[in-house]
Amino acid sequence: MPRKNLILNLPGFSIVKVSGYQPLLLDVRYNCLARCSHCQSKKVRKKASYIRRVHHELIGHRRSILRFKAYKLYCYACGRYGNQQFPGINKHQRATWRVQAAVFHEHSRGVSQKDLSERYKKGKATIERWYQRHYEEQHRELLNKPCPVVLGIDEHFFSKKEGFATTLCDLRKQKVFDVV
Numbered sequence: 001m002p003r004k005n006l007i008l009n010l011p012g013f014s015i016v017k018v019s020g021y022q023p024l025l026l027d028v029r030y031n032c033l034a035r036c037s038h039c040q041s042k043k044v045r046k047k048a049s050y051i052r053r054v055h056h057e058l059i060g061h062r063r064s065i066l067r068f069k070a071y072k073l074y075c076y077a078c079g080r081y082g083n084q085q086f087p088g089i090n091k092h093q094r095a096t097w098r099v100q101a102a103v104f105h106e107h108s109r110g111v112s113q114k115d116l117s118e119r120y121k122k123g124k125a126t127i128e129r130w131y132q133r134h135y136e137e138q139h140r141e142l143l144n145k146p147c148p149v150v151l152g153i154d155e156h157f158f159s160k161k162e163g164f165a166t167t168l169c170d171l172r173k174q175k176v177f178d179v180v
Helices: 003-007 095-108 114-120 124-143
Strands: 015-019 024-030 044-059 062-075 082-084 150-157 164-169 175-179
Touching: 003 164, 044 164, 095 114, 114 124
Parallel strands: 024 062
Antiparallel strands: 015 024, 044 062, 062 082, 150 164, 164 175
């Protein structure tokens, strides 16, 4: 991937033209083959095209908008119609996953919804929705994390020089015991 395309942090996209200042308008092209969003088949027919505008993360302190051509597709394998899907951009979203993650991290650090809505030119409800979506995603990731079998609770001394003990909890058998 050429160095100029690394600024996007989106796989398969390349920059064609840059225009505007605030917001920064990036005309980009998607280089990969179109696939069916239902069965991932490459045997598709392009029925129609449309220009899609998607808000991307800040470049410097400037907002950026990606403009690219997307297609309505007909799949020969499953016989269904659908719009072309792109990595890093969720279905029916007008913002990339990266800008939503940036909003989540800034709001987690204490930046108010009002300041974020002014910076990204989005409504406070949109900022809240993005934050809730990423919060739920992180919560799901933590739920799938494996739980330890034995958990160390406390370490302490009986006297100043001798008698070091560790209190452990066996989570399978639900027993608490000390190791001296």
